[in-house]
Amino acid sequence: MSEAPAITRTARPPAEVLTPVARALTMTGRSLRISRRNTDALVTSLMLPVMLMLIFVYFFGGAIDTGIPHTAYVTYVVPGVLLLCAGFGSATTAVAVSEDMKGGIIDRFRTLDIGGTPILAGHVAASTARNLVSTALVLGIALLIGFRPTPAVTGALLALAVLIAYIVALSWLSAAIGLLARTPEAAGGFTFLMLFLPYPSSAFVPVESMPAWLHGFAEHQPVTPAIEAMRGLLLDQTVGNSPWIALTWAGGILLTATALSGVLFGVRTR
Template sequence: MTTLQARPTHTGLGNALTDHLTMIGRCVRLTRRNTETLIMSIALPLLMMLLFVYVFGGAINTGTQYVNYVVPGIVLLCTGYGAAATAMAVANDMTTGVIDRLRTLPIRGSAVLTGHVVASVARNALSTTIVVTAAVVMGFRPRAAFAEWLLAAGLLLLYVLALSWFAAGLGVIAKSVESASALSFVMLFLPYLSSAFVPPHTMPRFLRGISEHQPITPVIETVRGLLTGTPIGANGWIALLWCTGLLAAASTFAAWLFRRRNAV
């Protein structure tokens, strides 16, 4: 008679770190191999920026150069596309049996999601750099000091982390890669209903309410304020609260879902 033995797990901080680094390496390699998704997640926001700056920008009055107004929104749109790619990558792992194979190895389950999230952050760092560089070529002129650049980068990092964990959770829930893509739609659509492209006061009352009280608007307003010197007001603290709250909730929820779906 054979007895089922619990799979061995790595214990200790060193082993945990090794597991996480291995999974991060795996996800970064997956990103490098899946160049089409990477290119699309950068090309689409770039296309939107070109369209809004050159086609619509001349007809939109924001009280400043339109390119300076729109860049923070495009950066956040970019993170949405990156997060959608994360949701699909996690769903792919969940549905193609990769997780079952990983469970037979002595690695921590949490490392799988962490790998996807860190790879997502790396992807977003690359896409943000490309978008900002393209914006500078198009006439974006930030007035930020070094400290303000650091604050903007820190807030964006926090936002990307929160969104990536949220996307990872969606990927765990999804029954297929297609449904993960459909579930991600909200992340791609929210920037349009924010202050990303036009000031909220130009929207009808019911939309203005959504725009002013959703998480993306304070993040955009804070980044815009830090980079171009527009007034931030209370947006900085609201953005920080939204990001930390979403990060705490999403990471806890994603980890719990992952454990639940992979319970023996």
């Protein structure tokens, strides 16, 4: 009696084995769904920069001399509002990360062998997506009220690269703050610095119009070169080395924030 032929089975990889990129994309989808449900925070992050731009243009714009001939104040102020918008949008990452740490969902993710990097990368990617939507909204309103950029194609792409670099860097920094804070309320308070930096810069008025003792800080903080680069690139003006200084600042913030968040995640999840 002949033996039945052996059945060869093809081994399938376990369902939980995913690449880090796939895990990060899954976490990004989760963060975006949470953002969609948190309508109050979403509307605030979208509308507040628009309201600030309208306030500066229509309430204060007529009294501010930018020192740039034949340039309307709305054209001067839009790059600064875009960076302010990035700060507002990125700050919500800290609250979201802190809520995850407080709510216990991180322990569930760890049982699925999902490490800290994909979780935080998902929050950062979602923050970047939200910020790009907010940026498009701000630009649309700016065009309606008189903003007239004249960039070359390479200038527009480089301005977009500077903006995205700052969004990603600030989002990672915000994620690290969310790990450092013990409550979502504290996380929201710690992000005040990111929201404050555009004000002592060339975002709304020229640095030269500020008190002399403030010039050094205003000229050498990370937001000013980004604003100067974006303003010059969008208006097709000479920018010097401002884009490269801005990208260097963004790269430094990103490297510091990713290293810090890795250490803090390990400490918080021991």
